[in-house]
Amino acid sequence: MIRxxxxxxxxxxxxxxxxxxxxxxxVIPFSLMIAVSVFRRVPGGFYEPDLxxxxxxxxxxxxxxxxxxxxxxxxxxxxxxxxxxAFPFTYRLVKLPRRAxxxxxxxxxxxxxxxxxxxxxxxxxxxxxxxxxxNLFVALGLMAEPxxxxxxxxALLAGLVYQAFPYTVLVLYPALARLxxxxxxxxxxxxxxPLRAFFTVVVPALRNTIVATTIMVFVFALGSYLLPQLxxxxxxxxxxxxxxxxxxxxxxxxxxxxxxxxxxLVSLALVGLALLAGRREETA
Amino acid sequence: xSALVLDGLTKRYGPVTAVHGASLRIPxxxxxxxxxxxxxxxxxxxxxxxxxxxxxxxxxxxxxxDITTAPAHTREFGMVFQSxxxxxxxxxxxxxxxxxxxxGVPKAEQRKRADELLELVRLPGVADRPVSKLSGGxxxxxxxxxxxxxxxKLFLLDEPLSALDAKLREAMQIELKQLQQRLGITTIVVxxxxxxxxxxxxxxxxxxxxxxxxxxxxxxxxxQPADAFVADFIGMTNxxxxxxxxxxxxxxxxxxxxxxxxxxxxxxxxxxxxxDVIVHPAGMDGPNRLTGTLSFMRxxxxxxxxxxxxxxxxxxxxxxxxxRPPVAPGGALAVEFPPAACVVLPPMAERPQ
Numbered sequence: 001m002i003r004x005x006x007x008x009x010x011x012x013x014x015x016x017x018x019x020x021x022x023x024x025x026x027v028i029p030f031s032l033m034i035a036v037s038v039f040r041r042v043p044g045g046f047y048e049p050d051l052x053x054x055x056x057x058x059x060x061x062x063x064x065x066x067x068x069x070x071x072x073x074x075x076x077x078x079x080x081x082x083x084x085x086a087f088p089f090t091y092r093l094v095k096l097p098r099r100a101x102x103x104x105x106x107x108x109x110x111x112x113x114x115x116x117x118x119x120x121x122x123x124x125x126x127x128x129x130x131x132x133x134x135n136l137f138v139a140l141g142l143m144a145e146p147x148x149x150x151x152x153x154x155a156l157l158a159g160l161v162y163q164a165f166p167y168t169v170l171v172l173y174p175a176l177a178r179l180x181x182x183x184x185x186x187x188x189x190x191x192x193x194p195l196r197a198f199f200t201v202v203v204p205a206l207r208n209t210i211v212a213t214t215i216m217v218f219v220f221a222l223g224s225y226l227l228p229q230l231x232x233x234x235x236x237x238x239x240x241x242x243x244x245x246x247x248x249x250x251x252x253x254x255x256x257x258x259x260x261x262x263x264x265l266v267s268l269a270l271v272g273l274a275l276l277a278g279r280r281e282e283t284a
Numbered sequence: 285x286s287a288l289v290l291d292g293l294t295k296r297y298g299p300v301t302a303v304h305g306a307s308l309r310i311p312x313x314x315x316x317x318x319x320x321x322x323x324x325x326x327x328x329x330x331x332x333x334x335x336x337x338x339x340x341x342x343x344x345x346x347x348x349x350d351i352t353t354a355p356a357h358t359r360e361f362g363m364v365f366q367s368x369x370x371x372x373x374x375x376x377x378x379x380x381x382x383x384x385x386x387x388g389v390p391k392a393e394q395r396k397r398a399d400e401l402l403e404l405v406r407l408p409g410v411a412d413r414p415v416s417k418l419s420g421g422x423x424x425x426x427x428x429x430x431x432x433x434x435x436x437k438l439f440l441l442d443e444p445l446s447a448l449d450a451k452l453r454e455a456m457q458i459e460l461k462q463l464q465q466r467l468g469i470t471t472i473v474v475x476x477x478x479x480x481x482x483x484x485x486x487x488x489x490x491x492x493x494x495x496x497x498x499x500x501x502x503x504x505x506x507x508q509p510a511d512a513f514v515a516d517f518i519g520m521t522n523x524x525x526x527x528x529x530x531x532x533x534x535x536x537x538x539x540x541x542x543x544x545x546x547x548x549x550x551x552x553x554x555x556x557x558x559x560d561v562i563v564h565p566a567g568m569d570g571p572n573r574l575t576g577t578l579s580f581m582r583x584x585x586x587x588x589x590x591x592x593x594x595x596x597x598x599x600x601x602x603x604x605x606x607x608r609p610p611v612a613p614g615g616a617l618a619v620e621f622p623p624a625a626c627v628v629l630p631p632m633a634e635r636p637q
Contacts, residue, residue, distance in 0.1 A: 185336050186369035188356040189440075190383035190430070197357075200386070204373045 037257035047254050055258035071222060071238040078160045078221035079214045086168035094177045108166040120230030123159045124150045156232035160224060164217045171216060175209040215271050222267055239263050287311050288438065288470060292342035295328050302328040304494045305342060315464050316472045317481035320491035326474045327442055334440050335359050361438040362431030366446060368423050370415040377411030380430045401429035421452050439471040457483045478518050490514045512629050515555035522599050524554040538574040538595035543623045551631040560625030561601035563590055565609040566616035573618045578611055592617055
């Protein structure tokens, strides 16, 4: 094994391909987007090169501030709920016999294969007044008459958590499967009830995994632009929806680009903060 | 009555019975080793005592109180796991103080007790170190200290020393025994290492296939094994199958032996330890002697080991170098089985399966 740092072009060769991919598919498009974000829009046309910050100034208003904080809050809530549900679920899952585990994982993977559109329409049908779940509640005598539960914030939240849940389980699975099963038993012999052992030993022992997974789901939810339109009301539209709207329907590429850049920067900053907080706790 | 009583403890997993009605009375302050080959049910038995497995049958009583169905966290036993199961997110001191923290003991007191316990396991000054920065032997001590933090009524250890290298293991065996004597705490250790059991235990419980074969002090298990499994598992032994032909006389392959403790009739199994077999030059007649040919001999320094073919059966004998008869491999020898050294066991067929 080579332990010294690689020297010369030949030894750097293995990283050339990924580096090239990163440049072609990430650095160049992102740079183009930053460039477009300071271009000037030509009304009725497209845009022309310039260096104006009007696009950025435009969302320093209460409206965009509101949309931004709603988007971030929604993503944070989805991340918290997904991890909050998926963590205990995965903890139980890894204790099942191997065959049962594989069945569950295949089932979750099959949810992953569903497109966002299908998930969105399925949930809106499920929560609709005419064909939805409330009809079942009426039949069971739990409700007086069927109601429409969608579009609403609850419907949007349910759809997003449903979509994020399989990812969350699959990311948590390896860490939980590797966790020494005797940790929980040791906590129990030392006087913790099973629930207390879970919160004082299992959760803290996997804190880094939980932080990393939460960040992943947060970023994932932040990018969602279809479900808010299918399951939410206009006041539940996220910044991603507005970006899509500006870019596709209003043909305002510079403004859409500026919002996208802003969204990326804000989410990077939040991720950085979360990681920093994690590290500080670790050294404390 | 301060004792732990196992009354017919049984554990079944579907069609498989891991422990068949284990019954045992462990007086207060005893050091007990559950000894047996892997898969004999010794760990399952320990886990039932700890409350980590629910017995399928039987009762578990401590100091007259039935705890068969009491959850693990209410039993107040200290347990050391094979993997040690130290909490990776806590320092050594926090690991030891964990049971105190759970009970709401003030922080300063937790710290004081953790330092005391580290002193007890002879590992002072590591309280602030993360467990990942400790060596295998140090982790062992932290795990022991943590299990003892609440001064438990019962101290349980599941193959605690198996991860250590041979030299450290020997040292820890002695240290663990001394620690147990100092604290006077009833201790149950699961091990597959008979040397470990002989070193530490007041009471050795030999198990195989889910059953307790014998529970006795180490020397009794060695000198008076209850059956062929125990005789064979603890140390080396010669097992001779024979048939009682006349009162006090048994026919074995290669001759007859005169033994006072034989049953009146039927098949018997005799166990004779190699160090009890006396090797004589051929032609020297005497009681209880069989003749055979020397097939292999090795000098172990402190003793000489002979492997002698007696009527197709290999007999192992150990003798002092100075008592070695002048014979080369292939030569004839006489082996003597002193009656006092022959343990009469129930014949093989009666062994519980």
